[in-house]
Amino acid sequence: MLEIQHVSKSFFRNLALDDISLRIEAGEIFGLLGPNGAGKTTLIRIINRIIEPDNGYVRINGDLMTQHHQSMIGYLPEERGLYRTMTVEDHALFLGQLRGLSKRDVKMQLEYWLEKFDIADWRKKRIEELSKGMAQKVQFICTVLHEPKLLILDEPLSGFDPVNVELIKQELVEMKAKGKTIILSTHNMKSVEEICDRAALIHQSKKIMEGRISEIQEARKTGEFAIKFRGSMIAFVTALWTSFELTDKEILGDDKFIARVKMRGDNSFEDLLTALIGQVKIEAAWEVLPSMQDVFIDMVNPRKEANNA
Amino acid sequence: MRNSWLIARRELNERIGARSFLLFSIFGPLIILLAAYFLFAYGGEGKQRWNVLISDPTGIMDAKILANDDKSITYSFVNDYIELEEFRDAKQFQPFDAMIEINEKVLSNKTAFIFFREKPSVRMQTRLQFHIERRLEEVMVAEFTNLSVSAFRKIKQPLNIAFRNAYDPLDEASDLRAWVGFFFGTVIFLFIFLFGMTILRSVTLEKSNRIIEVLLASVRPNQLMAGKIIGIGIAAFIQFAIWIIIIGFGLFFLRETLFPDLMDAANMNVAQMTEEVKQQTNDYFFVNKEYNEFVDLVYERVQFGTMTAYFLLFFVVGYLFYGAFFAAIGATSGSESDGQQFILPIIFILCFALYAGYFALENPDSSLAVFFHYFPFTSPVVVMVKLSQGYTPGQGYQLFLSLFILVLSAIFVLLIAGRLYKNGILQYGHRIKLSLMLKWLKKM
Incomplete structure (x- = not known):
């Protein structure tokens, strides 16, 4: 066109x-x-x-x-x-x-x-x-x-x-x-x-x-996953042990959370699910893609440019 | 072309729809008619009685001038030379309003001087001239012929015509009628300024509210500028037409109702009177207080048809010439207040043009007046003055040469303004330097 x-x-x-x-x-x-x-x-x-x-x-x-x-x-x-x-x-x-x-x-x-x-x-x-x-x-x-x-x-x-x-x-x-x-x-x-x-x-x-928007986001993903679950946060963190890293969490209710997790070593998403099943009740899980806002800031941030220089 | 017309139509509708347009259309001519009314009603008045001293050292006039007393002039004779300074300063001459010097050469060179303290009205000038001429005629007839004065006057009639300018039978060329031209020129510049400012405001408004960007996605800048100038020009033209109609009807109304006696053509039209009738009506004509030079001027001596035709022609081209400046200023100024600053030089030029018109009125034959007559910044008003004074036979081409120069100048200025407009119109918020404008022009 x-x-x-x-x-x-x-x-x-x-x-x-x-x-x-x-x-x-x-x-x-x-x-x-x-x-x-x-x-x-x-x-x-x-x-x-x-x-x-x-x-x-x-x-x-x-x-x-x-x-x-x-x-x-x-x-x-x-x-x-x-x-x-x-x-x-x-x-x-x-x-x-x-x-x-x-x-x-x-x-x-x-x-x-x-x-x-x-x-x-x-x-x-x-x-x-x-x-x-x-x-x-x-x-x-x-x-x-x-x-x-x-x-x-x-x-x-x-x-x-x-x-x-x-x-x-x-x-x-x-x-x-x-x-x-x-x-x-x-x-x-x-x-x-x-x-x-x-x-x-x-x-x-x-x-x-x-x-493409999806490709831009895909190219800048950090391997972070979000897990929406019911249960105890202590149990959740214990299940992660040393194989995974908790990067962020959002409290939705008394026993309801969304946690963001990054893999360590060669661990995969399947390994994460395996570790969590039985410890908490998983309601949803998805890969976290960077928002376009993050991509934008990341690419035009002058501080980042200065650091790179 | 279609786009320019759409822009022009929008401008036209906006102007005509504005309340100020209606008010100016009605009250502008009414104010002029009011002024005309006062001139008609009171303009003929002035100093009613003149005390005139005739210095006649050789006694040519034999201390006589009129058979009957004139109610408005008292003549006194002195058979001696009086120096101008003496007349001006000596106490014994202070009661006299004017001194007429009749020297011994008057019969050969036919020149007499009238020194006045306060400029006599045209009416008084005519009367003084008339009295002196008639008395000298009598002297000349006695001196050089065997005829009686009445016999001389019978045969003088055709000669009299030959003595006077065929284009100016009353031999009052100049002043009053030239003022009419100046008035026409001033109206041209008034309209150019008012509607030029409208162009400027319209351009800066489109810049400041940023609709210009939407417009430029559909029309070229030159089309936009042309449409704007044309649309506002048509609005000005319509307003002109309304003025002409209202003033025309107004003058007719004044003639038919308020001043029917004053307007009696038989009283006025001296040029068409035979000498006999003139003589018979002479006293009435001069003594009649209601004789009014403005009435005579407006209804008898101004050639409105010719004046209006050239007036419109010079208005249109003059408007295009100046309008392009206003558009360019609007486009190159960062904001409306910036535009106001740029407008100062234009106001100065417009005032200068009016002054040039006045200068041409006072010094019609000076070389500077000739220059102003062709100079495009001043020609619209100077040509009007010259037109009302009358072009001498064989010089009519001067008018068209002036118009031709103005047309060429308008085209040139429109081209330059188009370039400035195109480059300046999208520059927001900051003042554009002269050096930048020159760069744009160099890109032509």
Whole structure:
């Protein structure tokens, strides 16, 4: 769907992007991650043809990106705004027509989305009458009105309450099911884990990681397992003896715990279960994968970089 | 093009929908009409009675000037030379408002000087000139011909026309009508400034609320800038049209209702009177207090059709020229307050342009006035002044040359502004240095 090849961009001696190459497949949700100032917004602007790269190119469906392709994209920037004095409907008409829709199509689409979000009575409201979260919804609707094949969403969940966060996430998943491609730039790592198929991490203008979410987590696992059990913690620790190491524990109730355990020597997960059976009542056991939050911090933590140096 | 039009339409709707647009559309022309009303009602008044000393050392006029007394001028004669300083400072001359010097060469060079303490109104100037001319005619007829004065005047009629400027039958070229041009020029600059500021505010607003990023994902920066300038320009044009309609109807209303006597064309149109009628109505015409130069000016002497046509033309191109500056300033300023700082030089230039108009009014033939006439920053107002003064035959090309220069300049400025706009529009929150702007321009 989208191919970014060797894209570099600098702003008067400040290198914003350094030889970035990415490939985003059709029908996937792709997480674009990175700390503030890493270059994500610059990359997104290049994809949207708002700015031009110094080097490299962007292809969409095999073609070099041109202005003609812009109507295939729906872009919700992080720094987004609306004209405060315009009504919701006028806004949709203006932005929808800019994206190539006819007036009639905009009205039909707007009808659909307002019904879907159960906000049909907002149509004639002026933007200044809406709360921040309500305005965010209008922005989201204006972004998807023209049914773009590629959606680029920069922090789409910020400003929403938890109910609406779930609503938008659900919407993204539905769009993916309809074959849309979505680039999601966010600092909300939980949502990356939940809805992204793949992700790339940009740090200090360079791409430092790319892959499937599960593979990224798999690659960084530490061999830690979690055991949810009933019984005595003393009995549990005694059973571990010297073959396993208790790294963490969470008390769920008087005799209910989740314990985190690491293997020592050549001991395996089966050995752990064998040691515990009969000592405590195991309710669940699973391998602990690092969260994307941990992966993110691990990869961009400046202290870690200093230590490595 | 479609995108630019969509942007323009949005801007237009927003401007027209604003309450300030409606208020300015209605109250702007009403204020002007109110000013016109006061000028009509009181503008003809001034110093009602003039005491004039005629210095006639060789006794050419023989201490005579009028057969009957004039109610508003008292003439006194001195058969001696009076130095200007003496007239100005000597105690015995203080009661006189003006001194007319009739030297011995007057019959050959036909030049007389009038020194005044306080500038006479146009009406008074006309009257003084008229009196002197008629008396000198009598002297000249006696001196150089065998005709009676009345016989001379019968045959003088066609000659009289030849003596005067065909473009300015009242021979009052200049001042008052030039002020009309200055007024038109000032209105152009008022609109350019008001709507230029609207462009600036609109650009900085889109920058500060960050909708610019959404827009730029659909339209090129140049399309956006063009749409914005066009949309706001159309709003200005509509407002103009409303002004013209309201002022037009207002003047008609004043003419038909409040000042029907004043507006009686028979009283006013001196140029169309025969000498005989003029003579018969002379006293009434001059003595009639209700004669008002502003009424005469507004209803008889300003060619509104021509003025309005060129006015709109110079407004449109002048607006594009200045509008591009405002758009570029908006795009390159980090915040709205930054933009206000950048606006100071533009305000200075606009004020300078108004001054240039005033300068051209006072010194129409100076080389600096000629320069201002072609200089794109000042030409919209100076051309209006010049247009109202009247281009002399064969010089009409000057107007089109000035317009041509303005059009080329507008295109050039739009190109530069487009480059600054494109580079500056996504720079948030920090002031853009001049050196950076120059780098952008070098990339052209």
